[in-house]
Amino acid sequence: MAHATPQGIKLLNGWKRPGRFDKGLGAQLPDAYKKFWREWKLTTPAAVHYIPKEQQWERDEVTHAIKPVQNIPLPLIDPPEAHQGIWGGEAVIKGFQKRHQTKRRVPHFWVPQLKRSVVHSQVLNEYMSVVVTERTLEQIHECHGFDHYLLKNLACDLRSALALKMKRQVLQALQQGCPNLADEPKLQKEVLKEYSQYLESYTPEEIDWYGHTYLEAIRKLQNKLREAERVQPHKVEFRSKLIDQLRQAGINEAGSATKLEKPATTDGEHKDSDIEALTKLESPSASSSWLSKINPFGKKET
Amino acid sequence: MLKSISQLQVHFNLLKSATSLQQQVRTTFILKRKYDPLLHKTNENPRRMRAKNFIYELVEDTQVKKRPNMEVVLKTFVEGVGDKGDVVSLKPNFVYNKLLLPGLAAYKTPENIEKYAKTEAEKSTVQHSSAYAQRTVNMLESIVLAVVMNKDQPWVIEPWHIKASLRKAGFHCKDECITLPNERIEGPDLKKEGKDFYCTITINKLEQAKLKCRLHHWSTDPSERLPYVLEHWKIPSEPLLGVNLPSEKNV
Numbered sequence: 037m038a039h040a041t042p043q044g045i046k047l048l049n050g051w052k053r054p055g056r057f058d059k060g061l062g063a064q065l066p067d068a069y070k071k072f073w074r075e076w077k078l079t080t081p082a083a084v085h086y087i088p089k090e091q092q093w094e095r096d097e098v099t100h101a102i103k104p105v106q107n108i109p110l111p112l113i114d115p116p117e118a119h120q121g122i123w124g125g126e127a128v129i130k131g132f133q134k135r136h137q138t139k140r141r142v143p144h145f146w147v148p149q150l151k152r153s154v155v156h157s158q159v160l161n162e163y164m165s166v167v168v169t170e171r172t173l174e175q176i177h178e179c180h181g182f183d184h185y186l187l188k189n190l191a192c193d194l195r196s197a198l199a200l201k202m203k204r205q206v207l208q209a210l211q212q213g214c215p216n217l218a219d220e221p222k223l224q225k226e227v228l229k230e231y232s233q234y235l236e237s238y239t240p241e242e243i244d245w246y247g248h249t250y251l252e253a254i255r256k257l258q259n260k261l262r263e264a265e266r267v268q269p270h271k272v273e274f275r276s277k278l279i280d281q282l283r284q285a286g287i288n289e290a291g292s293a294t295k296l297e298k299p300a301t302t303d304g305e306h307k308d309s310d311i312e313a314l315t316k317l318e319s320p321s322a323s324s325s326w327l328s329k330i331n332p333f334g335k336k337e338t
Numbered sequence: 339m340l341k342s343i344s345q346l347q348v349h350f351n352l353l354k355s356a357t358s359l360q361q362q363v364r365t366t367f368i369l370k371r372k373y374d375p376l377l378h379k380t381n382e383n384p385r386r387m388r389a390k391n392f393i394y395e396l397v398e399d400t401q402v403k404k405r406p407n408m409e410v411v412l413k414t415f416v417e418g419v420g421d422k423g424d425v426v427s428l429k430p431n432f433v434y435n436k437l438l439l440p441g442l443a444a445y446k447t448p449e450n451i452e453k454y455a456k457t458e459a460e461k462s463t464v465q466h467s468s469a470y471a472q473r474t475v476n477m478l479e480s481i482v483l484a485v486v487m488n489k490d491q492p493w494v495i496e497p498w499h500i501k502a503s504l505r506k507a508g509f510h511c512k513d514e515c516i517t518l519p520n521e522r523i524e525g526p527d528l529k530k531e532g533k534d535f536y537c538t539i540t541i542n543k544l545e546q547a548k549l550k551c552r553l554h555h556w557s558t559d560p561s562e563r564l565p566y567v568l569e570h571w572k573i574p575s576e577p578l579l580g581v582n583l584p585s586e587k588n589v
Binding site for chain 2: 106108110126131133170174181
């Protein structure tokens with residue numbers, strides 16, 4: 037029966053709702069982006085707002101009954117502001133407080149304390165003012181630097197779009213050999229030696245697709261597709277053909293052959309100038325004089 | 339299939355992050371559920387949670403805890419902190435904002451300690467007697483020292499006069515540290531009232547501070563005393579005539 041359905045043999049494992057990578061443009065996204073997406077969204081991040089229980093089983097204090105431990109993480113909320121700063125894995129928690137035994141529970145939001153600080157990226161050779169939390173700074177100190185913090189941590193732990201974008205920039209800079217440090221070759225060498233170990237776990241394509249949000253990835257893909265199927269208007273094609281024919285016929289005004297050797301980007305402008313020269317040749321020379329511009333029957337200016 | 343791949347990925351990634359991060363840091367709210375959700379089947383999604391499973395209790399707010407000091411290696415001499423190659427332990431905010439971001443220090447790692455250690459040549463040329471000497475120099479150069487002399491008895495200014503005046507201003511030093519101008523300053527002379535001269539204070543036999551002193555006359559007899567001048571150090575004044583800076587030879 038399964039072969040009769042549009043899903044085919046896949047239906048044997050049960051019906052699966054098409055996700056964002058199964059339909060539309062999302063299906064065309066490369067595996068490099070899907071890998072990043074899994075790292076960012078489908079990996080369980082390190083426990084920040086709760087202490088996970090290490091043991092496999094626990095005993096109830098009152099009844100002494102043994103039951104398994106199932107660590108269910110607290111649901112976290114990432115407001116848009118979290119993606120404009122680097123919160124170091126922290127997020128907003130929405131829940132309730134039971135403030136008194138006999139009173140109704142009260143809704144409460146636990147929001148991290150934010151502050152604006154400066155972070156320094158050695159690879160990009162830049163100081164950046166960003167909104168951070170104390171935890172971010174502590175993690176930076178623990179990793180011995182902002183670049184190490186970005187490169188060591190997984191996307192799910194970095195959490196914010198800004199940090200991921202910076203990580204991509206750092207990786208790209210490392211790939212190109214730190215162009216921002218070109219003034220100091222000695223330092224550049226040291227930095228490359230220190231950070232090149234992180235490049236091993238990424239292919240160039242993965243770096244290219246790293247750290248984009250879903251919407252950004254779709255835009256990037258659309259731009260790529262548009263680039264691939266760019267249509268040249270027939271007007272341009274036929275015009276260049278005509279000019280070639282004129283050149284072969286040996287007409288001087290069609291331009292000399294040396295112009296042909298120039299790069300293709302500036303070719304269009306030259307063609308336009310060629311055509312102007314041609315039209316000038318056709319029209320009588322008097323037409324360019326100022327007399328021709330005067331219209332004796334036009335409205336008088338008052 | 340995809341699910342199993344992602345789980346594999348998760349497992350791999352978790353292992354990787356565990357190796358890179360030595361210790362979990364927490365500076366945030368740490369919560370725990372007041373009522374644990376019911377157990378779910380293994381390898382299945384958790385049950386749908388009830389509202390009471392979202393009642394949280396605060397375990398700890400690490401934001402209000404005192405944070406331990408941080409250790410860094412100094413790259414250069416830093417006034418009030420230490421010399422090049424020193425490993426100093428200070429408050430984390432000060433370390434980050436004043437030392438790490440301006441590039442005066444590096445994180446304490448075995449490579450950095452070795453890299454920024456003082457070489458033999460640097461050790462032999464002593465530039466600073468101590469990390470705190472420059473602070474004393476700055477303090478001495480920022481004040482105008484009131485030198486109060488007798489209005490009735492004759493005197494010549496000697497180092498111990500300056501020493502006593504400095505003690506009144508809260509600085510303690512020895513006579514040898516004070517270098518007076520070459521010219522004798524004699525009194526009592528009311529023409530010299532409120533005039534300035536400079537003397538040099540040598541700290542730890544190395545750093546030198548230029549101290550601005552101002553002469554005042556004072557009498558034991560209250561009726562003879564000059565009128566009190568409020569905050570004389572804010573009033574512009576003239577230098578003493580014929581008294582130069584202490585020359586370098588005498589220092």
